Amino acid sequence: MTIGTPSTLDPDDCLAQMILHELCHSLIEGVQSFQVPDFGLDNEGARDVLREHACLRLQAWLTDKYGLRGVLAPTTDFRSYYDQLSADPLDDEADPAAAAATQGAARSATAPWAPHLQDGMEATAAILLVTKELGARDPEAHKLPIWWKLQ
Numbered sequence: 001m002t003i004g005t006p007s008t009l010d011p012d013d014c015l016a017q018m019i020l021h022e023l024c025h026s027l028i029e030g031v032q033s034f035q036v037p038d039f040g041l042d043n044e045g046a047r048d049v050l051r052e053h054a055c056l057r058l059q060a061w062l063t064d065k066y067g068l069r070g071v072l073a074p075t076t077d078f079r080s081y082y083d084q085l086s087a088d089p090l091d092d093e094a095d096p097a098a099a100a101a102t103q104g105a106a107r108s109a110t111a112p113w114a115p116h117l118q119d120g121m122e123a124t125a126a127i128l129l130v131t132k133e134l135g136a137r138d139p140e141a142h143k144l145p146i147w148w149k150l151q
Helices: 015-029 031-035 049-064 079-083 097-107 116-136
Strands: none
Touching: 015 031, 015 049, 015 097, 015 116, 049 079, 049 097, 049 116
């Protein structure tokens, strides 16, 4: 998987968030998408905006379960969509992306994603807890990236 080069990344990008986002794309598109670049999605035009929205709904749902929604939020142009999602990002009959996100959520409990995705989310939450505890004791903590400070 290629995430990007320094010139294509935002200063607040977090590798864990970016990998999770790509995993969410794979969950939305299914195992058959593993064989094609970018899971078969057009990430430069508007063709797959609904699929991107589904990915963001799934990302919010997954991160909510571990208290990581703010920490692993996207930094892309779609951030405003993500920030407006309700407490239950899978429950929105008005948005067709919610149905695709629900399918992705069901896939997350199956191989090849399970149990590895859950293990990774649990480990990320544990790491965040430790970094917050260390940061609370560090007088220079105000200089740390925002994702160290969020819940």
